[in-house]
Amino acid sequence: IIKDNKDFEVAFTKGVFDTDGCVLTRDNKFTVNYPNIVLGSRSRKLILEINKTLGALGLNVRLTQHLDRGKLHYTVRLYGFKQLSLFNSRVGFLNPYKAQKAMKIQRDGPIRAGS
Numbered sequence: 001i002i003k004d005n006k007d008f009e010v011a012f013t014k015g016v017f018d019t020d021g022c023v024l025t026r027d028n029k030f031t032v033n034y035p036n037i038v039l040g041s042r043s044r045k046l047i048l049e050i051n052k053t054l055g056a057l058g059l060n061v062r063l064t065q066h067l068d069r070g071k072l073h074y075t076v077r078l079y080g081f082k083q084l085s086l087f088n089s090r091v092g093f094l095n096p097y098k099a100q101k102a103m104k105i106q107r108d109g110p111i112r113a114g115s
Contacts (some may be wrong), residue, residue, distance in 0.1 A: 009053045010091060016050060018095040018097075023084075023102045032111040037078040037087055047074035057090045059083055081110060 017039055025033040041047050047063065054061045054076065062077045078087055084106050093099040 006056075009047075010057070013050055013053045014091050014094060016046070016100065017091065018093055021093075021098070023093070023098055023105065025105055030112070033105065033108065034079070034110070035081060035084040035102075035105050037084065038075060040073055040075040042071055042073055044072070044074050045077055050076050054078070054087075054091070057086070059086050059090070081106065 004051065017037070020041065021039040023035065023037050024037055028034050038049070039050060043093055044065075051061050051063055059078060062079065064075045064077065065072055066074070066075075078084070084102060088102055088106055093102055
């Protein structure tokens, strides 16, 4: 899909996350607002390209796959405040809602569970 043009790779990745990605928080046993950036697709090739681009930018990506209505679904996931910060600075969102949400989560920082 993408061939040897870093600026295009980043712009393409940003556009895919703007339309199909999400940023959210989940609670775990240590942190109340642990950040997650998630992108899912039925296209294995797309997810592998996004994984390659994010990895080249120094992000630690986790790939998963599962069955969804009998078809394989592939997911790219970034976890934690360090990955959120790297994503915001190296890729980011153009979608205003997602950009504001990602920056707010980063700015608020971790909240210790039980605090």
